Amino acid sequence: MSDHGAAASGGSRRGLMPAFEFNLRTSVQSGQVAVGKFNGRHPSLACATPGGKVFLHSPHEPAAAVAPASSGEDGAEAPATTAPHVRFLNVNRQVTAVATGYMPVRRAGEAAAEASEPVPGDASASRDLLFVGTASSCLAYDVQSNADVFVADATDGAAALVVDRLPGISPADDAATGGAAPAVVAGGNCSLQAFDETGSEAAWLVTSDQVSAMATGRGLGGGAVDASSRDLLVASEDMELRAFRGDNVVMEATETAAVTGLSALAPGSFAYSLSNGTVGVYRGGQRLWRVKARGNATACLAFDLDADGDPEVLSGWASGKVEARRSDNGALVYRERAAAGSAGVAGLVSSDYRMGGSDDQAVVVGADGTVRGFLPVEAEAAAAAAGGGSLMDEKGADDKALDDLQAQKRVAELRLRSLKASVQAIKTGAISSGAIPAGAAVGVVARVVGRPRGGLPDPAAPRPRLELLVRCSARVQLRCAVALSLDAAVFDGESCVAVPLRGADAAAAAAQRLVGTDHDEAALANGALCIAATPPRNAALSLRVKAVAGARATADRFLSFDIPVTLPEFAGWRRMREDEEAKAVLPEGGVAFALKDRPERVAMWLNRSFLASEGPFEVGVQPSAETPSTAAHNGLVLVVEASPQPAGGTAVRLRCDSMAETADVLQSLAASMGVEELVPRMAFPAEMRSIKGLLVAVQEANTVRLRLSADLADGANRVKSLVVRAEDARMRGDIVGMRGAYARLMTVNGELAGEHAKRAANHEALMGALRRINTAVQTAARLRLGPARAQLVADCRAALKTNNMAGMLSALQGAA
Structure with a gap:
């Protein structure tokens, strides 16, 4: 069932040993798992279910303390099949995010001095709160008191939540610590909203797309940071990663797939997982390493296996597999293979869940409710616990260098053997065997094709595109070329293969080929290969082209060429x-x-x-x-x-x-x-007209929404009245009156269903317009540098909240 490994660090080899396993007997939504101490002492799991509920597993609390809370807000008892020590919170809406963290409990209108700050020795005063995100709100819930702390309107949704003290984003001057106060940040539709302990909005930032994951930590965006600095790391569905230091973006990167998990490592570095099976680490704002495997990586977690202060990277997969890799080089040090048919990993958290007082356990929560805990132990003990499973020893620096030299030796021996065979073929006159000429070379040139030989392109003609032209030296023919994308989705997938075309295929390709330079056309006639590329953004990209060439098309000996290619930031422009x-x-x-x-x-x-x-x-x-x-x-x-x-x-x-x-x-x-600071004069008439149209659309959608809400409330009152009439007629034995009331009730119900469809369509239109406005605000902010950038976002947010269309346009245009 399992295959365990251990890492060596400083002479101590450590691994993971299964510590506990149980089943909660309820499904868990992927990515919506958190752990917190809701009474200040005992850890509890908080997970969201597909049915709009959040359940808490509190194994260390007395049964008497857990049982009364097992009923939801609507009074419905928890299912009889639920595991012990589980209680449910009915949100009655689709849950989109779950998080835990400390925040002073203070209702709106209370003075700051009345807030419950942590008291030394009083664990209940420093208890965590449970935060639940939905498509329109962010709920802060005090589990210990069984009461809502606040329900904040998140107009752009709360697809991800994180709780931390973030200077420049959180409320300033916390009375207890003298620094930034705790805040919960909700990531939604192209925006980030920070809320204080009363549910009031403390900050509003913009990002490029729907937020998919968030994390906080020191120096995640790179650069020099002080001890009190905390960065907010945000991943969005357009595969972008951004690190906010206060309200400034200090790091931006693009990945090859949607980010499914983020976790802060040592200061200045963080781990990430992607939906295409990639796991990697950034350090100092630059990618340190990444590895890709089959399957879907659903979560990642920083967990220190060897107690060296540098956490390893744990990753959970849709197959149920769990892996651990070193954070400095990505070497695999542990793997737990799931049994066939196992549910995927819904989330990874770390906590001393057994309350043993020693090391924290890595807690793996499956989508089917299975919870597994792993404890870091010596490698030999891990192997014994796994029934003698194989260990993955970490090699030293000298061993790695020796392995690299041996690999280079094998490549050199293969090349030497091929050259000897070629020399022997030349001496015997067997040139037809395909001996490769000396000095054979392959090069790659990036070009933008589609430029006409005179005038502007025909609007109906194909648009210009970026191509990689793979050319070879004389007396050598290319057999194939493979281009690999190392940074982003440059191709339709992660690679692209080009092979020579023959006969009718070659003639058809030549007829459809976009126009390039005369020199390139001559190279294509001599057997060069074209690989079309589509850079997804304006950024420098690294590619690798592997080409195979022989003396002629019928050759049986080939040379392999590995050519690194770097594209400039604006390679797509001609x-x-x-x-x-x-x-x-x-x-x-x-x-x-x-x-x-x-x-x-x-x-x-x-x-x-x-x-x-x-x-x-x-x-x-x-x-x-x-x-x-x-x-x-x-x-x-x-x-x-x-x-x-x-x-x-x-x-x-x-x-x-x-x-x-x-x-x-x-x-x-x-x-x-x-x-570092720049406020240019700007003018974009066409885009401003488009933004003005969006603002008008938002105003109209809000007007329609208010009217539909009033109609819905009126319809609900009519339903209540008709139900009462029908019941009254039934009790009086008036069957005809009862049937008439139910007939009218059916008509009203159909009208309400139609109104609901209209309201849903109106909501979608409103969210789409707000998303485009948020994108425009972010774009306009990037046209400024320094404090003016944050000021623009604040001005736009204030204008949008007050529905001030003129103020929004004035803020976007700046000094224009």
Whole structure:
């Protein structure tokens, strides 16, 4: 059933030993598992069920203390099949997130001094609260008192919750600690809402998509941090990772699939898991390592196996498997294989759940309610507990170096053997056997194809795309090429394979091929291979191309080439030729600002960030000269103008009708120049008209929602009246009157069902408009650097809450 391993650290090899296992006899939703001390002393599990309930498992509390709370808010008793020490909380809505954490219990209107702060020696005063997120609210529940602390409106939903003291996000100046007060952050539809202990909104931030996971820790975004700094790490469904330090974004990264789990490790690093089976670690804001396996990784947890202060990474899988890897290199140190048919892992938490007073246990909660606990022990004890399972020993640095050298030796021996066979074939005249010529080489060139030989592209023609052109030297033919994506989903999947086409297939491909340069066309005629790539974002990407080549198509000996390829940030943009620039329609929107650097620095950034296949970019160097650099991408035109100012520095103007693309260019240029604060003059007429339309749509949707709510309340009152009439007629024996009341009741019920459908459609339209507005706010914030960025978000939030459309547009346009 299991296959256990152990790690070696400092001479001590440790593993995991099963400590306990039981079944809660109820289903658990994936990712909605938490552990907390609701009475301040004993740990309890809190899990959400698919039926809109949250259950608590408190094995160390007396049965008398647990039994009264086993009924839900509606008074319904817990199912008879439920395990002992389990009580239910009926939320009566679909639960989207569960979290636990300490927060002073203070109702709205109470003074801060009246809040229940932790008292030394009083465990009940420092008890954790239970936080439950739904599609429209965030509930704080005091389990010990069996009372709601607050119910806060989360208009964008609460798909993920986290509780912590976050300077710059949490309420400031906690009376007990002198620092930031605890706050619960709800991640929803393109936004983050922080609530204080009264349920009042303490902060509002924006992100790019629906939030899928969150975590907090020190220095998660990289850079120097002090002891009191805490970063908020946010993952969204568009595969983006962001680290917030206060209200500033200090780290952004894109992964290859949706993030299913986040966990802080040592200061400055964190672990993550993806839905495509990838588990990895970031350190200092950069990816340290990642590994990919079959299956779906559903959760990850930082858990110290060897007590060295550097936690290992535990990952749970949809198959029920549990793995542990070293946080510094990803080496596998432990694996617990699940039996066939086992349910997937719903969540991973760590706590001294047995109350043994020693090490915490890693608690694995399955989707079927099975709970397994693992205790870190010496490797030999773990092997004995597993019935003599195999151990995965960690090799030392010398052993690793020796393994690397032996691998290189085997590769060199294979190459030498192939070369000897080729030499022997040449000596005997058996050239037809496919001897590979000396000096055979393969190269890769990135290009943007689709540029017409004259004028602008036909609107009906295929859009330009980025291609990798794999070319080989003379007397060598490519047999295949495989491109692997290391950073993001550049291909339709994680790799792309290209092989030579023959006969009619080759003719058809040539007829549909987009136009490139004459030099590239000649290379394609000589057997080069094309691999289409689609960068998902404007960021530098790392690829690896593996090509196989032989002397000719019938060769039986081949050489393998491994070629690393780095694409610049804006590889998807192609430089426009002079004849295209003359016919192009220049953008109406853009930004303008001044830099202290010389124009030559802008030219250096252009050549480093774009594919300069048409020659190097240049900018004007005379005070009166202005040489624009024009590029195109997905139907957009970008014009970069840089000219020296008489008083020194450079006047820069970025012209583009897309705020998002302009923000990417501005952020890249500012990072290259070391600019930390910037408030440019901006104007985006087309986008502002679109945002104005969205604000009008939000106003109309809110008006319709209020009217539908009033109609729904009126219908509910009619239902109550008709039910009373029907029951009264039944008691009087008036069958005709009873039938008439029930007939009218059926009609009203149908009307209510129709009104509900209208309200649901209105809600979807409202959420879609708010999502696009939140995205626009985030994009506009990225057009600023420094304190102005946070101020813009705050101004937009205030205008949105008061339904101030003019204030929202004014805040978005800034100084324009």
